Amino acid sequence: xxxxxxxxxxxxxxxxxxxxxxxxxxxxxxxxxxxxxxxxxxxxxxxxxxxxxxxxxxxxxxxxxxxxxxxxxxxxxxxxxxxxxxxxxxxxxxxxxxxxxxxxxxxxxxxxxxxxxxxxxxxxxxxxxxxxxxxxxxxxxxxxxxxxxxxxxxxxxxxxxxxxxxxxxxxxxxxxxxxxxxxxxxxxxxxxxxxxxxxxxxxxxxxxxxxxxxxxxxxxxxxxxxxxxxxxxxxxxxxxxxxxxxxxxxxxxxxxxxxxxxxxxxxxxxxxxxxxxxxxxxxxxxxxxxxxxxxxxxxxxxxxxxxxxxxxxxxxxxxxxxxxxxxxxxxxxxxxxxxxxxxxxxxxxxxxxxxxxxxxxxxxxxxxxxxxxxxxxxxxxxxxxxxxxxxxxxxxxxxxxxxxxxxxxxxxxx
Numbered sequence: 001x002x003x004x005x006x007x008x009x010x011x012x013x014x015x016x017x018x019x020x021x022x023x024x025x026x027x028x029x030x031x032x033x034x035x036x037x038x039x040x041x042x043x044x045x046x047x048x049x050x051x052x053x054x055x056x057x058x059x060x061x062x063x064x065x066x067x068x069x070x071x072x073x074x075x076x077x078x079x080x081x082x083x084x085x086x087x088x089x090x091x092x093x094x095x096x097x098x099x100x101x102x103x104x105x106x107x108x109x110x111x112x113x114x115x116x117x118x119x120x121x122x123x124x125x126x127x128x129x130x131x132x133x134x135x136x137x138x139x140x141x142x143x144x145x146x147x148x149x150x151x152x153x154x155x156x157x158x159x160x161x162x163x164x165x166x167x168x169x170x171x172x173x174x175x176x177x178x179x180x181x182x183x184x185x186x187x188x189x190x191x192x193x194x195x196x197x198x199x200x201x202x203x204x205x206x207x208x209x210x211x212x213x214x215x216x217x218x219x220x221x222x223x224x225x226x227x228x229x230x231x232x233x234x235x236x237x238x239x240x241x242x243x244x245x246x247x248x249x250x251x252x253x254x255x256x257x258x259x260x261x262x263x264x265x266x267x268x269x270x271x272x273x274x275x276x277x278x279x280x281x282x283x284x285x286x287x288x289x290x291x292x293x294x295x296x297x298x299x300x301x302x303x304x305x306x307x308x309x310x311x312x313x314x315x316x317x318x319x320x321x322x323x324x325x326x327x328x329x330x331x332x333x334x335x336x337x338x339x340x341x342x343x344x345x346x347x348x349x350x351x352x353x354x355x356x357x358x359x360x361x362x363x364x365x366x367x368x369x370x371x372x373x374x375x376x377x378x379x380x381x382x383x384x385x386x387x388x389x390x391x392x393x394x395x396x397x398x399x400x401x402x403x404x405x406x407x408x409x410x411x412x413x414x
Contacts (some may be wrong), residue, residue, distance in 0.1 A: 002115070003016075006284075016236045020041055020042075020043065021040050021041055023037060023038065023074055024037050024043040024074060024075055024076060024077035024078070025037040025071075025074050025075070025076050025077065026040070026077055026082065027076060027077060027079055027081055027082070027083045027085075028084055028086075028238045029083065029084075029085055029086070030085065030086050030087050031085055031087055031089060032071050032078070032085075033077075033083065034067060034070050034071045034074060035049040035050045035053065035067075036049075037074060037077070038056065038070060038074075038200075039063070040262055044056075053066065053067050060180060061155070064178070066148075070304070082157055082158065082159055083158070084087070084158055084159050084353075085154075085155075085158055085160065086160075088161075089147075089153040089154070089155075090150045090155055090165075090166075090169040091147075091169070092173060093143045093144070093146050093147035093150065094143070094144065094147045094169065094173065094176075096143045097140055097141075097143035097144045097147070097176070098176075100139050100140050100143065101140045101180075104139055104140065105136070105140060105180075133192055134191070134192070135194060136182075137192060137196065138195060138276070140180070141177060141180070141195050141196055141198075141199040142199075143219060144173045144176055144177055144199065145173070145177075145199045145202045145203055146287045147169055147173050148170045148173035148203040148206070149202070149203065150163065150172070150205050151166040151169035151170055151173075152166055152170060152203075152206045152207060152210065153206055153210075155169070163355050170203065170207075173203060174200070174203060176197050177196045177200055177203070178196075178200070181193065181196040181197065186197065191354050193365075196231045224335075226315035226330050236368065239267065243260045243261075243263055243264040243267075244260075245381040246260040246266065247260050247264075247300070257300070259295075261294050261300055262291055262294055262295055265287070265290075265291045265294075265365065282305075282315070282317065282318050282321075282340060282349075283303065283305035283340050283366070285318055286303050286321055286322070286325070286338055286340070287303045287357070289322050289325060289341055290302075290303050290325060290336075290338065293325060293326065293329040294329075296329075297329040297330055298333045298334075299328070299329040299332070299334060299335075299336050300334070300335055300336065301325060301328075301329065301336040301337075301338060302335075302336070302337050302338065303338040303340070304338070304339050305339075305341075305342070306339075306340070306341050307341055307342035307343050315347065315381070316377055316378065316380070316381035316383070316400075317347060317381065317383065317398060317400045318376050318377070319377060320349075320373065320374045320377050320385060321338070321349045321351065322376055323370075323373040323374050323377075323400055324349075324351040324396040324398070325338060325351055326368065327396075328351055328352075328353040328355070328394065328396075331355060331358075331395070332353035332354065332355025332356070332394065333353075333355070334353065334355070335353070335354055336351070336352070336353045337350075337352045337353075338350070338351050338352075339352075346383075346399055346400055346401040347396065347399070347400050348398070348399045349397075349398040350395060350396070350397055351396040351397075351398075352393060352394070352395045352396075353393050353394050354392065354393040355393055355394060356391060357389040357390045357391050357392065357393060357394055358389050358394065359389070360387055360389065370387060374396065374398070375387070378398055378399075378400070381400060382401065383395075383399055383400035383401065384398075384399050384400075385397070385398050385399075
């Protein structure tokens with residue numbers, strides 16, 4: 001007699017929790033990115049989140065407090081791009097102030113409506129026009145001051161607007177408050193002047209704070225430069241001289257000399273280049289390329305630049321110079337010199353080595369390094385390339401007229 005054993009129910013695989021993006025404000029936003037970031041985290045639309053904030057705002061200000069709490073505690077999403085806002089907040093505040101001025105300023109000094117309204121809700125006498133007038137001025141001045149502060153603190157760094165937009169908004173805001181201040185000089189109550197005067201102080205305080213931060217940053221930068229100079233002097237007297245001694249004793253073609261040369265180049269770049277961009281111009285690019293070649297080939301490459309040039313590292317001249325440096329390091333080795341001379345009429349690059357030399361006409365036709373990567377490339381770019389070689393070495397002279405700032409997207413050779 002067979003007994004049936006009840007089968008156990010199949011084990012349920014644990015349901016993986018839905019992955020939610022982290023709570024962060026988006027950088028491409030309407031105003032602050034708070035609603036969009038919260039909606040993305042909750043998996044809903046930003047319109048629904050905004051509606052909840054707006055509907056709950058009249059409920060003792062709950063929506064406003066919740067929005068401010070989320071805005072203060074929610075960081076920006078990861079990235080290096082600066083936040084960009086689609087709504088011109090500063091201009092909207094200026095427009096709101098202008099509309100409010102047309103509505104409430106004609107009632108200034110009369111106590112009409114505002115005095116009665118204060119008496120109704122605050123137990124005050126309706127014949128107290130001073131308090132009503134102060135509130136009237138605040139209703140007009142506060143949006144103007146907010147527009148100026150927003151333009152100075154927020155729009156100045158916004159990619160959609162920038163410093164010119166910020167300056168324009170601040171000029172209009174200051175002009176409006178000054179006009180209001182001049183109009184109030186004839187007022188019977190001098191306390192009315194305190195509101196626009198306080199508004200001017202608030203607007204100029206942001207500029208003073210910005211200048212203070214700039215001065216503090218400049219002071220920190222000077223301190224860092226002084227420390228860097230002291231460190232450079234110390235390292236120049238110790239480490240750099242030791243690396244130079246290793247190169248002289250070991251010879252240019254030895255492994256120890258190449259490593260010492262590479263370390264010396266990196267140390268000098270860190271000490272003296274500072275925070276300069278690594279790939280900003282032709283000379284910087286060729287120095288970096290020379291350092292890479294010294295690690296792969298038994299060569300010592302010195303790059304010297306004179307004059308000014310707008311030629312970029314992505315241009316045809318840079319690509320041809322890199323090819324000439326690669327040929328010199330690969331076939332000649334030893335001492336290789338690269339001289340860059342920039343002028344208003346053009347840029348010249350000389351690549352010299354002390355190898356055995358070669359005959360360009362005797363180079364096989366399938367070897368296209370010099371013919372295509374150097375001579376033909378410079379010809380297509382509107383420049384010239386001259387190769388002179390004998391038993392004392394080889395010199396490649398590259399010249400391009402006008403020194404245009406090219407950006408051809410050329411990939412590095414070698």
